[in-house]
Amino acid sequence: MKICIWCEVTDQPWGGSNQFLRAFSKELTRLGHDITHKPQKGCDVVLINAHNTGPGTYLSPNHVAELKQRGRISSYGSLISTSLWTLLPRRGPFLFHRLDGVPESYRRVKTKADDIQFTVNPLADFTIFQSDYCRNDFEQRGIHPLRSRVIYNGTDPLLFYPTGDPLPMDSILRLVAVSWSMNIHKGFAKLAEISQIPGVEIRFIGRWPPSIGTAKVILLGTKTSPQTAEILRQSHAMIHAAENDPCSNAIIEALASGLPVLFKDSGGNRELAGDYGIVLTNNTKMDIEQLRYSYKELREKILEHRSRFLIGRAAGQYLDAFQSALSSH
Helix, strand or coil, X not given: CEEEEECCCCCCCCHHHHHHHHHHXXXXXXXXXXXXCCCCCCCCEXXXXXXXXXXXXXXXXXXXXXXXXXXXXXXXXXXXXXXXXCCCCCCCCEEEEECCCCHHHHHCCCCHHHHHHHHHHHHCCEEEECCHHHXXXXXXXXXXXXXXXXXXXXXXXXXXXXXCCCCCCCCCEEEEEEECCCCHHHCHHHHHHHCCCCCEEEEEEECCCCCCCCCCCEEEECCCHHXXXXXXXXXXEEEECCCCCCCCHHHHHHHHCCCCEEECCCCCHHHHHCCCEEECCCCHHHHHHHHHHHHHHHHHHHHHCHHHHEHHHHHHHHHHHHHHHHHHC
């Protein structure tokens, strides 16, 4: 199958979507599919990623309409409105839209990304939601696609894998947190608060907002995927205090690495980590003790179900959706 994943990916850190789409592209290529990151003639399927076509590059809804009707995009296509493009006969490929959560939900302000996703989605033939939370959030705001599925993200098992034996747990509980975004609702203040609990060490990978004090959090800066994976294997568990994350790739990478997750019960966090971690409550010290007490059991359950977090499962579900949609198109 010739598949366009209409989003350039990079080996450098650039958020969860980049992490997932890079692993997805690699897996589809391994399975023998012809993968491109720009729409080309002869593509069977075009997967549109949320609101961007690469790191820092917004998607043009007018280009999406042009691709749907003409089967290609042009330098002038973005200047012609979607309504005018749709007057032409349909000649383009089957369009899938991978929705990335409602930006307004996790940023608390409406942005260009919101406008793009809500304009593009009615043009798509099929919608992929990253979690049930993601589906429900969009539905509450008026997005009701006729054809859709929920498919969780997955990660590269050759990068994110557990150590042979669990890290010995001495008097220090080593937690790791990851965030490319500096959105304050990612839980930075909570991380700083927990870092001051005796016997807890928090190491942070990514970008920390200068407006929030770090307390005793150890800032490691941005890291490549191999570097991040190695740091995960040097940790006991992940802490993810973000609010309204639709489907955190950081959680998935941690679970694939054998780490239980201490998580805020918000967004899609429970869907991913509910069976493999501890919910953060107002009694954080008790949560930490519960994590220590349940650690062995949680890790064993994660290792038993590890395939759920890997890119092979996600790619198989995407391919099944592609083939099912094409056969009935």
